[in-house]
Amino acid sequence: MASGNPRARRLGEQIQRELTELIRREVKDERVGNVTITHVEVTGDLRNALVNYLVFGKEGRDPRVQQGLDSAAGFLRGALGKALKIRHTPSLRFELDTAIERGVRLTQLIDAANKPRDEA
Numbered sequence: 729m730a731s732g733n734p735r736a737r738r739l740g741e742q743i744q745r746e747l748t749e750l751i752r753r754e755v756k757d758e759r760v761g762n763v764t765i766t767h768v769e770v771t772g773d774l775r776n777a778l779v780n781y782l783v784f785g786k787e788g789r790d791p792r793v794q795q796g797l798d799s800a801a802g803f804l805r806g807a808l809g810k811a812l813k814i815r816h817t818p819s820l821r822f823e824l825d826t827a828i829e830r831g832v833r834l835t836q837l838i839d840a841a842n843k844p845r846d847e848a
Contacts, residue, residue: 733772740768743777743818746811750804759796766825770818777818780825789824797822 747765762784769778783793801820809817 736770736772736774739774740770740777742812743808744768746808747779747804750807754807755800757796757800759792760800763793763797774816775818777820779820779822781822782825794822
């Protein structure tokens, strides 16, 4: 998304910090209770943000959490605009962070490939 834009990267970091606090303090929806924001990627034009999250205590996708985040997106965007004091607040799109799951799976594959094979 915004790999070469330092302003977008800094804005993503600010959004991540603010969203973490807003979700913890302001969002009353119990579906969103155990969510941690892991990364925010902002587009180069600063209009859209992809927010990656993890859910503690759950493995894999939970449609209830996704629905809770989607329904809170408008509130969170408004609160972000006030907190960050920026003219145009990016639209928020929430997506489950699967990087950890991919890393664990890759580690398992590497370990399996490096095991000495027993000859029968």
